[in-house]
Each structure stands twice: as structure tokens, then as C-alpha cells.
Amino acid sequence: MRYFFLSLLFVSLIIAGCGDKYSFKIHQKPIQFDSTRAQLSLDYLSNRYGMDQEEPTISPQMIVLHWTAIPTFEESHEFFYESRLNPKRKDIEDESALNVSAHYLVKRNGEIYQLLPDTLFARHVIGLNHAAIGIENVGTRNERLTDAQMRANVFLVRTLTERHNIDYLIGHYEYPLFEDHPLWKEKDDGYRTEKIDPGKEFMKNIRDRVSDLELKGAPSLDK
Numbered sequence: 001m002r003y004f005f006l007s008l009l010f011v012s013l014i015i016a017g018c019g020d021k022y023s024f025k026i027h028q029k030p031i032q033f034d035s036t037r038a039q040l041s042l043d044y045l046s047n048r049y050g051m052d053q054e055e056p057t058i059s060p061q062m063i064v065l066h067w068t069a070i071p072t073f074e075e076s077h078e079f080f081y082e083s084r085l086n087p088k089r090k091d092i093e094d095e096s097a098l099n100v101s102a103h104y105l106v107k108r109n110g111e112i113y114q115l116l117p118d119t120l121f122a123r124h125v126i127g128l129n130h131a132a133i134g135i136e137n138v139g140t141r142n143e144r145l146t147d148a149q150m151r152a153n154v155f156l157v158r159t160l161t162e163r164h165n166i167d168y169l170i171g172h173y174e175y176p177l178f179e180d181h182p183l184w185k186e187k188d189d190g191y192r193t194e195k196i197d198p199g200k201e202f203m204k205n206i207r208d209r210v211s212d213l214e215l216k217g218a219p220s221l222d223k
Contacts, residue, residue, distance in 0.1 A: 020209040022155045029113040031101055037083035040098035041121040049130055049185035056121040061131040062168040063157055067139040067197040073107045076138055080115060095191055098123050102134030104156060110148030125175050127186035133160055137198055145202050154209045161213050169215040171203040177218035
């Protein structure tokens, strides 16, 4: 009996030591990726990045975390779904007719939904889309992200780092710090948007929990 309880204690310690290696199911809920979205993606790569490709694919080297600024999962998915940019995004419509999107969308309860394959192009971060997997979390400036979303993001970061040659993990608000970096591709110096998502505290929590992966942050954070 003593051996049995010692065994339980040993197993409990192992589980506690792996507490940040969470496990989640990834549900599939694709957004539209028809010939229109494919062509708009190719046009974006060519016009904005000077990258002429036959297929709208990316080579992931970076993970970018976001919040949706839209309060519900359903509204967020609907906003990303269409190939052409939603008329509400007048602030970026002159740059491209391609709709914004991301590869993953995380509910406030931590449920993960994959919207696009990891290696398809998505418009979610200026200058870096050609190398970045985007993870959107349902939340806003006034409704900050949850602990469940934090755990889901840790799981996704670990999963994607194992799957791809990922070197960088950043929050959306950090993207301008890459302007002088070799990964930066945006040709228009006037095309920038101010971002604060997904929040500095959220990013710190994620980085603390995946520190063993030794992922780089934005350039100024590495100095």
C-alpha cells in the first residue's frame, strides 16, 4: 500500500512538472479559400512584397498572436469567412481587396478551430504574412483574453513549433519592430496600423510557459 501511494505521488509530480504542456483538440472550421481568395493572395504577395509565386503558400517561420476585436466566435468567423475584404475595413481597403483572416481562431473557453492550413497565405500582420501563422483569439480591448485561451495558445505554439521551422513568437502589437529585419517585406512605408493585441500581459504569460522552446521575440526584445 505504501508503494502504491508513493507511485501515485510520483505520477502526480510528473503531471505537475508538465503542467504547461496542455492538450487540446483542434476542430476544423474552414473559411472560404476559392479561386478569388487564391488570386487576391497571389496579388498581395506580388504587389506588396515583390514575391511572384505560382501558389498562395507560405513557409512558416513565425507565430503571431492576436485578439479579434470582435466579441463573439460566430461574428469573428463570419468576418473572416469571405474572400473579399469586409466593407467595414475601410482603413485598409486601398491596400488590397483580400480579406483579413488567420489560420486559427480560439474561443473564450479555449476551444481551437483551424480556419486555414498552416501553409496557406493569410492576411493578418503587415509585412510578415509570407512567413507567419496567425492565431486569433476572441476578445477585445475591454474583454481581455482568458486563462483557457492562454492554455490553448501555449498548446498551439508548442504544436506548430514541432510541425514547422518556427523561430519567432510575437504579439500583433510587436510587428513594426521587424521593419529593418530580413523577414520584413512590405514595400509601402505608409502602410501601418497601430495595434495593441493580444496585450503585453498575455504575451508574457505565453512566453513564460514556452520559454524552453527558445523562440525569438521582436528584434528589440532580443537585445
